[in-house]
Amino acid sequence: MAAFATRSAAFLGLAVVLCFLAGAASAQQLSPNFYSRSCPNLASIVRSGMTAALQTERRMGASILRLFFHDCFVNGCDGSILLDDTSTFTGEKNAGPNANSARGFEVIDAIKTRVEAACRATVSCADILALAARDGVNLLGGPTWSVPLGRKDSRTASQSAANANLPGPGSSLATLIAMFGNKNLSPRDMTALSGAHTIGRSQCQFFRNRIYNERNINASFAALRQRTCPRSGGDGNLAPFDVQTADGFDNAYYQNLVGQRGLLHSDQELFNGGSQDALVRQYSSSPSQFSADFVTAMLKMGGLLPSSGTQTEVRLNCRRPN
Structure with missing residues (x-):
């Protein structure tokens, strides 16, 4: 990545000042230096954990980034997606957009264990996830930035909210713009964040209709994807969003869209004669x-926080309330 982009990213991170209400507590400020005294080794612990995870499986970077997205879009970046179901609530892990596809929980668990050993009851799971998502992007060749910290973890989760707030793979451009707009994210933010699909993979069931029935698709690309995604069966078979550099964070996703090689319907909607075509060409x-x-856009999304009155804490175990 260009040095200019990295320097700009770092400056933007340092410049961000965001406030939120944690439960009934007074307003708190998000800051890249939030743990500078209470947990000075936090950044190195998280980066070390992500480095190990990517050495084992490079696509884990995409999985952690997706967890962060799916966390922030449901009642703010509060670590709610990490909670297991309990007797008092049904959580987000088995919501439609997450069931049998959200992954990487064990990576966050492992990092949390190391953080707790260094700084007991200090760092939230939500902040660990935010840092891990940043490091996953950077370790795969993408930019880095200063992550504002100071989030708290929610004590509950909502499957219904996850089903309602996360855009699906068949979403239209209008739906994408509206759903991101509901989170105060602009169409430009939406198109930039969609570039996360320059890494990672999707299950056959989510792109089958596109490769067999849609016309705005490169014929050779459709034939390639049909080899491992039959008309019936094989729902869980995986294909990379970006066939050129599946685990490299670059701008090839947008090049693919221009060539009608978007894997999901929602991907190709960004370049299909609509309002985002010019921006896709630019990227x-x-x-x-x-x-x-x-x-x-990541900084803006990372600033989505729970509403005032939400019961929050610093969880000792990311999978359950204290």
């Missing part, structure tokens, strides 16, 4: 612009 030819806009 396809300017990796530095994509990096800068991606960082800006």
